[in-house]
Amino acid sequence: MTSLVPDTDLDYSTLYTARLTTAVADSSGNPLATDYTWSFTTVAVPPDTEGPTVTATVPTDAAVGVAADVAVTATFNEALDPVTMSGTSFTLVPEGGSAVAATVSYEVSGSLATLTPDTPLDMETLYTAHLSTAITDTTGNPLADEYVWSFTTVSPPDTVPPTVVSNVPVADALAVPVANSVSATFDEAMDPATLTTATFTLTPDGGSAVTATVGYDPAGLATTLTPDVPLDFGTLYEARLTTVVADTSGNGLAVDHVWSFTTELSDLVAPYVTAWEPAPDEVEVLVETTVKATFSEGIDPTTLTTSSFTLTPQGGPAITAQVSYDALTFMATLVPAANLEYATTYEARLTTAITDVVGNPLAGDEVWTFTTRLDAPLCRITTSTTDFSAGLLSGLMISEYDNSITGGQMRLQAPQSDLFLVPTLDPMWQITKPSGGFTPVISNGILDGQERDDATYETSAMEMITTYGEGVVCETRAMIQPGSAFSSIGFMSSSSSLNQWAFFSTRGTGDDPVPVIHTSVRGSDSTIDDVPTTVTLDEWHDFKVIWLPGTVEFYVDGALVDTRTSVDITLPQRFGYYKSAGSDSSLLIDWVRVTPYAVAAGSYESMVQDAGEPGVTWTELASLGTEPVGTSVSYETRTGETSTPDGSWSSWDAVVAGTLASPVGRYAQYRAALTTSDLMTSPVVDEIQLCFEFAPGDTIAPTVLATVPDTDAVDVAIDAPVTATFDEMIDAATLTSLSFTLTPDGGSAVLATVSLDGTGTVASLVPDVALDWATLYSAQLTTAIADTSGNPLAADHTWSFTTTNEPDTTAPTVLATVPDTDAVDVAIDAPITATFDEMIDAA
Structure with a gap:
């Protein structure tokens, strides 16, 4: 019906x-x-x-x-x-x-x-x-x-002023640690824009407000003031939240919230280690590893040296390494000059020569051991600028961590950066001295800032065209050579007139017998404020200048060397350099970038990695780099047997603790995701290793997983193809019209075309002419069929089916x-x- x-x-x-x-x-x-x-x-x-x-x-x-x-x-x-x-x-x-x-x-x-x-x-x-x-x-x-x-x-609208329900330290607290932060918790959500270093202050008795960072936690309704340096011992401090501090409805505190506390008379507590990397007794450690230790408090960086932080192989001398310290995270890092040895136990040691900022040493040597992996894995390594550039970047940029383009890094995209990888100057720059310009020498990824068009060696200066206001960071890897009285690099209102600036400079000492690199600031009052540093000339250094409202911070090789407060720079600034005349010495620049970063997240998709053989197991993904607080790096992988990803490839699977979940395959790809919650900071990836293992020799015979038509199927179409699916790849040369046949009951094998699909696992038999109606057929796969390792079927595989009846022709x-x-x-x-x-x- x-x-x-x-x-x-x-x-x-x-x-x-x-x-x-x-x-x-x-x-x-x-x-x-x-x-x-x-x-x-x-x-x-x-x-x-x-x-x-x-x-x-x-x-x-x-x-x-x-x-x-x-x-x-x-x-x-x-x-x-x-x-x-x-x-x-x-x-x-x-x-x-x-x-x-x-x-x-x-x-x-x-x-x-x-x-x-x-x-x-x-x-x-x-x-x-x-x-x-x-x-x-x-x-x-x-x-x-x-x-x-x-x-x-x-x-009804909220008109009730917020109140402080608690503060740390509590009012009139005594013996407060000098490394303490100060916080206050409110009874409702606050407007973070009203919580600043002007509205939340900490002032010693008879002094000026300490320099500090103020933050707000919306989940805990709490604001925190973190002093830039430890407080003074035995001192009364007043904490103050002014009435400018307001809730999200704009209601300010009814009155200033003020409380006081007194710091401890002296710090007698020894620092100690809270985290280790690699972990104590860890095995299978990568030979490319760095060694890190995080302390319970701030450490005096002058006490952390290659003598007080060592790495020693069992039965051998301490290795050659570089040691650095991050004052923000209390982390010490030891970077070996060369890869570690395989199958070796190493002892990491922090000696009692290391002290906190008030001179308390470690209570005893901190010692732990770890063992490197037994042998070198087979890995595809991404480490140079060329390697990283071969992949697909979105929201990311390639940078360098040393003065060679072989030292590549990947980080979030900066609004302006230059690696000087081509011999001509990028249009982002303008030359301001000499007045007629010059052709800078760029070779092997290094810019020579000295004018060399003739032997006069004139004053040379250039700058980025883009200008910036406060809340910006410039970073550069450079080598300042002695010879010119003034060699300057950093922020400047103009590299030709130098009205206002915040930069590193030799400040007239560059041609002295003992030249000195200074941090230098000149604000709107035209007062030049120079502070000498111990930074060496004629060596590569990473220079960084952070220009914040009223404050400028200077870093060299990741360490804070100077902080200026009450800075009043009113003119827009450019990144640039200036080198005075009279010397053929060089001011060498390897790379430069200006941040905050342009995006909070970016991704990288690698080029396809080839293991060289099918059926390879991709075992692990290891990466080197840094993940500052508030940043993250995560990875995914996929695999396949075709050189270009297609529908036969696996889906993207997350890498967990370095372990891959992707199935076997000759080819693999990885995908990295970098994120940050603070555009002033980016995670950095220095190297990525994607490792694999070849499968052991295959001695197992292939088996048939499924057939079409099914065994004993009926009403099969007379033009239906006949297929068999195997559990592994089949050697196509063994699949022929003799090893795969189709025979009617009581007759001879039909003429047909036999083929193997692209995966190598599905065999098809297509008869040259339609089959007979209502007839029983037997399909057979013989033991002549073998897998790609030469293992034949254990026995002939046979199944039968019956074709459909002849059709009805009545209306x-x-x-x-x-x-x-x-x-x-x-x-x-x-x-x-x-x-x-x-x-x-x-x-």
Whole structure:
């Protein structure tokens, strides 16, 4: 039986004709012999007896935060009798009260009723709207039941000042550690923009406010002031939050919140190690590892040396290494000059020569050991600028960590950077001295800042065209050579006029017998403030200048060397350098970048890595780099057997603790995601190793996992291909028309084409001509078929199936219809059906 169901009701009192055309065919494809038609008449129009219904309301039921001046509306499914819509049939009642005075109106065009209160509603109040059964449609049918819905009006605005519920240290606390931070917790959410070093201060008795960083934790409703340096011993300090500090509604503290505490008389607590990398007794450590130790408090960086922090192989002398210290994280890092040895136990040692900032040494030598991996893995390594550039970067940039392009790094994209990888100057730069310009020498990724167009050696200066305001960082790897009195590099308003600046400079000593690199600042008052450093000339250093509101910080090789406060730089600044005339010495620049970073997240997709053989197990991904607080680096991998990723490749799988979840495959790719919560900081990736192992020799015979058609299948199409799926790759040379056959019962093997698909695991047999109807066929895979390691099938694999019967060629006929031919008073929503004498093709 077939049915026709109209999408909408038919018209009343109308004659309809139903038709089945000769396009209708049975399941064997035989059509009706002729079109089949019949007619019927629908029922007369019934009277309207249904009441109206509400289809929408404003506000919606249970709405909250509704404006006090809201107009309440209800939309109906049909036209109403306007006379029945009034202030008694449509009411609005507050909880526990009487109906509000209001005007009720009705718009015929949209069947929309509106109740407009005469005065604004009360705030934070539950109101209930009522539509009574007195409301009728135009034929007099009323609402079936009273329609009711409720909503709550908006809360009144917040005008209550915030208060401090607790502070650390508590008021009048004694013996507070000098390395302590100061915090206050509020009773509500605060506007972070109002919490600054001007509104949250810490001042010693009789002194000026300490330099510090102020932050806000929205989850804990707490603000924290962290002094830049430890507080003084035995000193009374006053902490103050001013009335500028406000909540998110703009309400400031009612009065300044002030409390005091006194620091400890002296620090007698020895520092200790809280974290180790590699961990104590760790094995299978990469030979490229760095060794790190995190302390319980700030360490005097002058006590951390290659003598007080050592790494020694078992039975040997301490290795050559570089040692550095991060004052922000209390982390000491030892970087070996060369890779460690395989299968070797190393002892890391921190001696009692290491002290905290007040001179307390470690209580005893801190010693731990770890063992490197047994042998060198087979790895594909990404480490140079060329390696990283071969992948696909989004929101990331390639940088260098030394004065060679072989030392590549990957980090978030800076708005401006230059690696000087081409011999011509990038358009981001402009040369300001000499006045006629010059052609700078750029070779092997290094810029020589000295003018060398002739032997005069004139004053040379250049700068980035882009200018910046405060809240910016410039970083560069450079070598300042002695010879010129003035060699300067960093922020400057103009490299030609040098009105205001914050840079590193020899400040007139560059041609002295003992030249000195200074930190130098000149603000709007034109006062030049120079502070000498111990930074050496004629060596490569990483120079960094951080220009914040009222403050400039100077870093060399990651260590803070100077901080300036009350700095008033009013002119926009550029990154640039200046070198005075009279010397052919060089001011060498390896790379430069200016931040904050342009994005908070970026990704990197590597080029396809080739292990050289199929079926390889990709075992681990190891990376070297740094992840400062608030940053992260994560990895994913995918694998496949084709040189270009396609549908046969695995999906991306996360790398967890260096371990890969991707399946075996000759080829692999990794994807890195770098993020930061602070655009002043970026995670850095120095090197990525993607390692693999070859599978052991295969001695296992292949097996058949599935066949098409299935064993003993019936009604198989006579043109159906015959396939077999194996559990591993098959040697295509062993799959032939002799090793894969199809034979009818009592006959000879059919002529056919045999092939293997792209995965090497699915064999197909396609007969040259259609098979016979209603015939039993046997398919056979012989032991001549072998896998790619030469292992044959353990035994012949045979299965059978039967083809379908010959098709039906008789036309179908209609046995009955609903409604009958010439039927009358047929319901307008009645389905129309026809019953056939055999099964019909639904298509």
